[in-house]
Amino acid sequence: MVLAEYQVTLKDGSVRSYPAGTRFSDIAASISAGLAREAVAAKVNGKVVDLSRELDGNVELELLTLKDPEGVDVMRHTCAHVMAQAVARIFPGTKFAIGPVIENGFYYDFADHVFTPEDLPLIEEEMRKIIKEDYPVIREVLSREEALKMFSEREDRFKVEIINDLPESETITIYRQGEFADLCRGPHLPSTGRIKYFKLMSIAGAYWRGDSSREQLTRVYAVAFAKKSDLEEHLRLLEEARQRDHRKLGKELGIFMLSKEVGQGLPLWLPKGAKVRRVIERYIVDLEESLGYHHVYTPHLANVELYKISGHWEHYHEDMYPPMQMDNEELVLRPMNCPHHMMVFRSEMHSYRDMPLRIAELGTMHRYEMSGALAGLQRVRSMTLNDAHIFLRPDQIQEEFTRVVKLIERVYKDFGIKDYYHRLSFRDPEDKQKYVQNDEMWEKAQTMLKQAMDDLGLDYVVAPGEAAFYGPKLDVQVKTALGKDETLSTVQLDFHLPNRFDLEYIGEDGKAHRPVVIHRGIVGTMERFVAFLLEQYKGAFPTWLAPVQARIATVAGDYVPYAEEVADRLRQQGFRVEVDGRSEKIGYKIREAQVNKIPYTLVVGEKEQSAGALSVRKYGQGDLGSMSIEAFERQLRKEVDSKALLVQP
């Protein structure tokens, strides 16, 4: 029998022909000895498969090595199997759930064994043995019955569930390495010996299939890289991230504190943190007022009836503190400000000419967040939102939305925030029941948001299922130091609350019409925003925000009166200045000012006093030499006005 020949188009564009059934590993060998040695997987018509798979048609072929990110991911996946194999050896009876590749590594979820951190080195050691033993990783196709039989016998309840949930058309495969086999669609390295550098990182709980009503498994997280230097670099970055964690910096710099005496998730803003917050609040309130927002004050408590009208009581009461019965009222701590602002709107008649009407507030709210979700200032139970509700005619939505997005861009620029992305959060088309029922509204609004973003020339990702139940939204996402995604700003369309509160305005036609509401937070909550800034600036707030902008350090006690005189003069111009007149050496004072990340350290001694000057040292830049007080004032003023960022040392 003559075997068919197939055409294989390689990455460089060259075409070779091979007989049907040729393994991709053989093709690699036919190209070069180096490729035969280094290839870890094959990318066939864009799909990554095992090198052991055979040619069955004309294909485009790319042979992947550990220089390719996709090749590294294959290695990570095999490494997950090796970890499972090691666990099976050390802790017999452990059950296996899933072990996918994630950014920088992989995890595997286990059950029926309680892991402790001491287990990790043992598992690593066994993994090294398995890698050294260099088992070929062999793919086997099983029938559904065979697979069910195999995993039922092993009492692997998770694998059995997975198999039962696979569609009929799915080919069921297992991968075998030595005595260990795991249900897996692959692909994998040719053998375990090809795994390079890895490290088991942590243990965590995780629900089976992400469902909190189901069994909780133990997840072991690991990282894996092709090069030792990549692993080391990754660990170094993690350490650096720990150094810029806002909880650590917040404590060191006296920004905020948390204590169980005050209550979980209830932060106290210390004097330095309060100064930063106040500058931000003034900034945003001034900016908003200049853009036609009207700031109001409303109470932190409300009659529970208000939240029954809004619908929050029905949808959100589990996240609210329970009502307090006083006199004839049931009062709750407000979890959001919207209902109060609806009432502000309703306090008088409105004409179509009044719109858009922008009601804003630095609104303090309390939410009963789950204790396990609390984290420093990033996730708290008491927070103040830079909130606003904009009441609009339907024809004004796109224009006003665009205005809000421009405001966000402006603010981010002022704070030097560059690393963020836009997420358009739409409703889940698979589960429309979760949302306010109004198909036409949803389609129109979602299209409009996209259009506005496109017109602004801004990139975005669409996230189906992330919408609020009452309307689609734009979220501005940033990453925390530890790499978690979180929402900093949000702009939400709401077609629901105006109905609940029966809001109306009188249109051009003299008839009553229902307005649309945009909810928006620009700097978000003060808590999360300052946490983010701490991490972004590594604690070195730019001069316009710094709690202490300049510290005057005297060379000796004799110069304290001069230092105080200069400090007073600067304070009268609104600068935040301290004097360090202690009888310490100047080197000591400077070190302390630098550790405290104070933008300017002003050294004064005999020379400065007699010349009416200052020796200026700047954070991250060192000694700038001597300058007159006037020259320094000009520099400071200019820097504050320009909101310039500090240079990191």
Add this chain to the structure above:
RNA sequence: GCCAGCGUAGCUCAGCAGGUAGAGCAACUGACUUGUAAUCAGUAGGUCGCAGGUUCGAUUCCUGUCGCUGGCUCCA
């Protein structure tokens, strides 16, 4: 809320075969009067998160509880 780990002076940590605790920094006192990232000496500071239990005896072992950390879930 759930799983796991942790909880020692203001801060960072040592104390890992049960015999009532120690360092550095900070604070305070004194000396030094200082020129661009730590002057020297001394003093004070802890019911070892809290509550039970085991033990002649517990910071150390056990149980519970509170808090923190990692992750999951949640996040109008």
